Amino acid sequence: MHITSILAALFNAILLLAAIVIIAWEAIRRFASPEPVTGMTVIWVAALGIVVNAWTALLFLSGRKGDLNVRGAFLHMAADAGVSLGVMITGILMILTSWPWLDAVVSLLIVVIIFVSTWKLLKDSLNMALDSVPPQIDSAAVRSFLESLPAVTDVHELHIWGMSTTETALTAHLVINEPNRNDLIIEQAVYELHERFGIEHPTLQIEYGTFPCRLSDESNI
Secondary structure, eight states: OTHHHHHHHHHHHHHHHHHHHHHHHHHHHHHHSOOOOOOHHHHHHHHHHHHHHHHHHHHHHTTTTTOHHHHHHHHHHHHHHHHHHHHHHHHHHHHHHOOTTHHHHHHHHHHHHHHHHHHHHHHHHHHHHTTOOOTTOOHHHHHHHHHHSTTEEEEEEEEEEESSSSOEEEEEEEEESOGGGHHHHHHHHHHHHHHHHOOOEEEEEEEOSSSOOTTTTOOOO
């Protein structure tokens, strides 16, 4: 089902937040009892982690804006690369300065950076799970476009929601004053909604204003 991709994105966000809590807890614990650096082996392993995770994150870079799951995978890899970078820098600085508290400080900085990115992923995926307007859709622009169609005098009962992390659906009632243009209006609307806004599944109901639509004051935007 389409909803599974949205739930997967939500799970990714929650998993990242859980990882943040674990890292923060460990950092706070190390403030109380700092642990010595285990040597150059840790630094080289961390450097290898940076290369592998950063390269993997780059593979997801281009698609992270159009798919919440891709964004989640990108954040996972970027977070792992960030943790590895923090470990490597901390190891080098602790060898040079003998400051054991640096490990905890850098870990908390990593937590803040990951949290800022993860919070938006969590908010967007939660909104999509609740059938809110997808973040990449300008609902005001969609309404303005529908109202500008030839022979359309009113638009109501406009709903836009994400069927999945990559597919968007729309329903709307269009009031028109030229009944013989129904097919042309729908054809133009469907085409433009896809080309301009990336809405793949529009459902349009034609009305002629001969009766008051009892749903005309309801909308999700």
